[in-house]
């Protein structure tokens with residue numbers, strides 16, 4: 342596989358704050374990757390560095406094999422949809438889409454038209470008069486219709502309602518199937534995007550703590566539920582990631598189970614349930630147990 346992004350030992354400091362801390366990872370071509378993490382984890386800073394909008398303190402960044410900073414060869418192939426995108430004072434959505442056609446060599450005007458209808462976006466209303474969700478829809482439309490070989494969506498749907506978010510996921514997947522490209526998506530709505538993601542990067546306090554295929558990650562923990570005595574007998578000396586007890590019942594999250602262990606759990610009358618990506622990430626990035634859980638899940 343070809344790496345579209347290669348990052349090595351990347352660090353970005355703002356005074357005393359280490360926003361990105363010695364990050365090393367690759368993003369493969371034509372995959373949808375999630376860049377996930379808590380508030381202030383370093384997601385936006387990472388995207389700024391990858392799109393040449395900020396300077397690194399140390400380390401290396403390669404996008405399409407080159408340094409992205411002030412590099413038009415790289416940047417003409419990149420679309421960055423930001424959460425807090427600002428537009429010129431008197432701009433209307435129609436102005437944004439007309440300019441997008443100049444900026445993005447692969448701009449798909451017909452697709453943009455369809456998305457404008459899907460999101461019911463008023464084209465000729467001043468952007469400053471639009472609702473928060475309508476402003477987000479502009480960014481989402483630009484990101485999708487740009488057909489840029491590398492597209493970053495940084496928490497793109499502030500204010501978008503559930504229908505509009507589902508429209509975004511559906512159109513992204515449909516279009517990605519026809520026009521494969523590399524997408525990096527940062528979001529807090531992890532469960533909503535979980536089925537979209539092929540690869541997951543989790544950043545916490547500037548450090549990349551997970552770099553894994555989404556499928557592998559999903560199978561990396563299981564919840565075992567049943568009578569407390571049967572659960573305790575099954576888990577034995579296993580490390581427990583999370584535990585809930587209710588009367589004589591217990592529900593315990595443990596790491597990856599082998600097929601034989603799954604069979605044994607079934608024979609012991611226990612129920613097994615996968616742990617959602619969101620639950621997993623919440624547990625990995627919750628402060629007091631963070632370090633030990635990361636080790637156990639990894």
Ligand SMILES: Nc1ncnc2c1ncn2[C@@H]1O[C@H](COP(=O)(O)OP(=O)(O)OP(=O)(O)O)[C@@H](O)[C@H]1O
Pocket residue numbers: 355358359360378379380381382383384385386387
């Ligand atoms: N220009 C700056 N000056 C000082 N500190 C900054 C600056 N930009 C970001 N930071 C700090 O760097 C850290 C990472 O911020 P960043 O915006 O990358 O986080 P994030 O993961 O995108 O968060 P969120 O999910 O809340 O948007 C935070 O502690 C933030 O306060």
